[in-house]
Amino acid sequence: MTRVAVLADVGQHVYHVGDEAMGLAAADELAGRGFDVVLLSRDPEQTQDGYGHPAVSTLEFPWSPAEREDYLRRIQEHLAGSSSLPESDPALALREQLASVDAVLIAGGGNLNSRYGWLLYERAAVAAIARSLGKPVVVSGQTLGPVLTARDAQTLAEMLQGAQLVGVRESTSARIALELGVEAAHGLDDASFLADPALPDDGGPAVPQDAVRPVPRYEAPAGGYVAVTFAPGGDDDFRRGLAAALDQLHAKTQLPAVFIPHMGVPGNIDADAGMHAEIAALMATPAVLVPVVAAREAARLTRGASLVVTTRYHPAVFALSAGVAPVALSVEAYSDARLRGALENWGMADFVLSLPALQQGLLEEALLEAWERRAETAKHLKAVLDSRTRDAGIWWDRVAAVLQADTAAAPDVAGLPGTPSLSPSARLEGRGEWVAAETALRRQFYPQSLLAARLTAEDERVQSFTAPIDRALEQEQAAHQRLAGSRTVQTALGLHSSLSKFRRGRA
Numbered sequence: 001m002t003r004v005a006v007l008a009d010v011g012q013h014v015y016h017v018g019d020e021a022m023g024l025a026a027a028d029e030l031a032g033r034g035f036d037v038v039l040l041s042r043d044p045e046q047t048q049d050g051y052g053h054p055a056v057s058t059l060e061f062p063w064s065p066a067e068r069e070d071y072l073r074r075i076q077e078h079l080a081g082s083s084s085l086p087e088s089d090p091a092l093a094l095r096e097q098l099a100s101v102d103a104v105l106i107a108g109g110g111n112l113n114s115r116y117g118w119l120l121y122e123r124a125a126v127a128a129i130a131r132s133l134g135k136p137v138v139v140s141g142q143t144l145g146p147v148l149t150a151r152d153a154q155t156l157a158e159m160l161q162g163a164q165l166v167g168v169r170e171s172t173s174a175r176i177a178l179e180l181g182v183e184a185a186h187g188l189d190d191a192s193f194l195a196d197p198a199l200p201d202d203g204g205p206a207v208p209q210d211a212v213r214p215v216p217r218y219e220a221p222a223g224g225y226v227a228v229t230f231a232p233g234g235d236d237d238f239r240r241g242l243a244a245a246l247d248q249l250h251a252k253t254q255l256p257a258v259f260i261p262h263m264g265v266p267g268n269i270d271a272d273a274g275m276h277a278e279i280a281a282l283m284a285t286p287a288v289l290v291p292v293v294a295a296r297e298a299a300r301l302t303r304g305a306s307l308v309v310t311t312r313y314h315p316a317v318f319a320l321s322a323g324v325a326p327v328a329l330s331v332e333a334y335s336d337a338r339l340r341g342a343l344e345n346w347g348m349a350d351f352v353l354s355l356p357a358l359q360q361g362l363l364e365e366a367l368l369e370a371w372e373r374r375a376e377t378a379k380h381l382k383a384v385l386d387s388r389t390r391d392a393g394i395w396w397d398r399v400a401a402v403l404q405a406d407t408a409a410a411p412d413v414a415g416l417p418g419t420p421s422l423s424p425s426a427r428l429e430g431r432g433e434w435v436a437a438e439t440a441l442r443r444q445f446y447p448q449s450l451l452a453a454r455l456t457a458e459d460e461r462v463q464s465f466t467a468p469i470d471r472a473l474e475q476e477q478a479a480h481q482r483l484a485g486s487r488t489v490q491t492a493l494g495l496h497s498s499l500s501k502f503r504r505g506r507a
Contacts, residue, residue: 001034001035001036002034002035002036002102002103002403002404003035003036003038003100003101003102003103004030004035004036004037004038004101004102004103004104004105004403005038005039005040005056005097005098005101005103005104005105005130006023006026006027006030006037006038006039006040006104006105006107007040007058007104007105007106007107007122007123007126008020008022008023008026008039008040008107008108008109009022009023009109009111009119010023010039010041010042010047010051010055011041011042011043011044011046011047011055012042012043013042013043013265014263014264014265014271015263015264015265015266015292016262016263017261017262017263017292017293017294017295017298017299017314018191018262018295018312018313018314018317019109020050020294020295021190021191021194021295021296021298021299021314022107022108022109022141022189022190022191023039023047023051023107024051024191024194024295024296025107025190025191025192025193025194025195026105026107026108026140026190027039027051027053028194028195029190029396029399030105030399030400030403031053033396033397033400035400035403037053037054038053038054038055038056038097038101039051039053039054039055039056040055040056040057040058040094040126041055041056041057041058042057042058042060044056044057050294056094056097057090057093057094057097058094058122058126059090059091059094059122059125059126060090060118060122061118061119061121061122061125062118063117063118064464065114065117065149065151065152065460065461065464065465066461066464066465066468067464068117068118068121069121069151069155071121071125072121072124072125072128072155075091075125075128075129076128078091079128079129079132091125091129094126094129095129095132095133098126098129098130098133098135099133101135102135102136102403102404103130103135103136103137103138103402103403103404104126104127104130104135104136104137104138105137105138105140105399105403106123106126106127106137106138106139106140106142106163107140107141107190108140108141108142108167108169108189108190108191109141109142109143110142110143110313110334110338111123112142112143112144112145112156113143113144113145113146113147113148113152113334114147114148114149114152114457114461115147115334115453115457117149117152120152120155120156121155123139123159124155124156124158124159127139127159127162127163128159128162131162136164136402136403136405137162137163137164138163138164138165138166138167138399138402138403139159139160139163139165139166139167140167140190140395140399141167141168141169141187141188141189141190142166142167142168142169142173143168143169143170143173143337143338143341144156144168144172144173144176144177144180145172145173145176145337146172146176146333146334146337146450147333147334147450147453147454147457148176148454148457149454149457149458149461150458151461152457153180156180157180157181157182160177160180160182160184161180161181161182164402164405165185165398165399165402166182166183166184166185167184167185167186167187167395167399168184168185168186168187169186169187169188169189169190169338169341169342169345170186170337170338170340170341170342170344170345171186171341171344172337172341173186173337173341174186174421185395185398185421186421186422187391187392187395187421187422188317188345188388188391188392188395188422189313189314189317189342191295191299191314191317191318192317192320192321192388192392193321193389193392194295194296194299194318195296196296196299196300197217197294197296197297197300217297217300218290218291218293218297218301220258220288220301220304220305221256221258221288223255224253224255224305224306225255225256225257225258225288225304225305225306226246226249226250226253226255226256226257226258226305226306226307226308226309227258227260227301227302227304227305227307227308227309227310227315227319227324228246228257228258228259228260228276228308228309228310229259229260229261229262229272229302229308229309229310229311229312229315230242230259230272230275230276230279230310230311230312231262231263231271231272231275231311231312232271232272232274232275233275233331234331237359238358239275239278239279239282240282241358241359241363242279242358243279243280243282243283244364245309245358245363245364245367246279246283246285246287246309247283247284247285248364248367248368249307249309249364249367249368249371250285250286251285252368252371252372253306253307253371255306255307256285256286256287256288257280257283257285257286257287257288257309258287258288258290258301258305259273259276259279259280259287259288259289259290260290260293260298260301260302260315261273261276261290261291261292262298262312262314262315263292263312264292265292266291266292267291267292268292272292272312273289273291273292276289277289298314298318299314299318302315302318302319302322302324303318303319303321303322303324305319305324306324306371306374307324307325307326307327307367307370307371307374308324308325308326308327309326309327309328309329309367310326310327310328310329311328311329311330311331311335313335313338313339313342316328316339316342316343317342320342320343320345320346320348320381321381321385321388323377323378323381323382323385324377324378324381325348325351325370325371325373325374325377325378325381326343326348326351326370327351327353327363327366327367327370328340328342328343328351328352328353329352329353329354329355329357329358329363330352330353330354330355331355332355332446332449332453333446333449333450333453334453336352336354336442336446336449339352340352345388345422345425346381346384346388346425347380347384347425347426347427347428348377348380348381348427348428349427350428350429350430350435350438351366351370351430353366353438354438354441354442354445354446355445356441356442356445357434357437357438357441357442360437360441362434362437362438362441365432365433365434366430366432366434366438369430369431369432369434373428373431376428377428380426380428383426384425384426387422387423387425388422388425390423391421391422391423
């Protein structure tokens with residue numbers, strides 16, 4: 001059986017539904033095609049228990065751009081034989097683990113950018129180690145950029161150019177791939193069709209028992225609900241604006257808002273759960289606060305809603321494949337590239353609004369239109385579903401073919417496209433006056449947001465190199481001041497002054 005190492009952002013102390021969902025989905029797809037999956041994790045024991053697959057430790061890169069660039073350089077030099085890493089370096093242990101697999105899959109995510117540069121460099125290192133061992137590398141379901149320093153863009157290009165197959169999940173990422181000299185398949189997010197939880201009391205699991213452990217069910221309100229997920233951030237006006245929009249939506253729907261956090265420490269009121277509690281406290285209408293739940297359960301709850309409202313990416317992904325209308329609010333260029341890309345893949349890009357749209361009351365109008373047209377939206381998404389299901393199947397079949405390329409079990413790939421991409425689909429356009437107003441706002445807002453983020457990334461990189469020099473200079477200055485103020489130096493200066501006066505007097 002072909003053994004594949006899968007790298008995803010799993011096993012983190014702060015649970016992230018989207019990251020875990022992509023890891024789970026990739027493991028499901030590979031296991032369903034007969035692969036033996038090994039997961040690279042920050043907490044192998046936790047991951048192995050939750051996934052039902054063996055897990056080993058991945059690399060952890062420093063956050064500082066200067067330090068992560070240096071660490072990757074040292075790993076590359078070791079692989080090239082021009083220098084050696086210390087015996088205790090985790091990269092050597094990882095190389096031993098990857099030597100025991102047949103191929104490597106870098107599962108989907110939004111981390112191939114300078115904003116999360118330590119994750120980009122982790123992936124670049126894993127890919128470099130795999131290539132040094134002669135293992136095929138596939139990169140699946142990625143967002144590229146849109147913020148990349150010049151150095152990070154070079155690192156990303158080298159990583160992708162060395163892969164046997166690359167998949168991205170938005171049209172903007174496909175364009176960036178071409179700019180980097182890479183032909184990438186434009187597909188869906190890896191977790192688009194994440195299987196429902198395997199429940200112990202529902203007459204049979206929805207996925208194989210060896211692929212996932214049973215997870216507890218969270219009972220949503222009977223009679224329908226609006227699923228809501230907001231990432232933390234923004235000021236008081238931002239929270240009040242969201243609360244007001246949800247109150248206005250309730251006046252139309254009479255459905256409670258069920259807040260489903262996607263990031264946080266289980267059992268804590270932090271991250272998304274903290275943001276949700278603050279917004280709910282500002283609302284005058286019913287709100288249900290759900291704790292952090294496992295990825296499959298979060299997906300099930302989202303898919304069961306009548307409408308989805310979110311600033312996060314994966315609630316929209318779960319909604320679209322389930323035929324549920326999503327309305328997304330993107331607060332800056334990075335989130336807009338992902339959210340607009342996700343909805344664009346299903347012909348619904350109009351229903352991603354910009355941050356200024358909230359400030360000008362356009363979000364309320366979009367939510368009301370989405371509610372009134374929910375049956376039309378469900379019909380539209382159902383019509384797109386067959387082609388998107390087929391697109392995803394073709395992608396994963398191609399992934400399987402590449403991962404098995406050096407084995408006798410490799411399938412016949414003559415009928416599979418080399419770089420499968422999404423098939424054309426119809427669009428569901430917004431009809432209200434809010435659409436034109438939102439278009440005008442985003443044309444001004446997002447270029448400015450993108451430019452500011454790129455300048456910040458370049459500035460942070462420069463500072464990471466100059467900061468150690470600045471600290472050393474400050475330490476030298478402090479040492480000089482301490483020395484200058486010491487009794488010994490003060491005595492010496494006094495003697496020097498007296499001697500100078502004596503010499504002038506004799507002259």
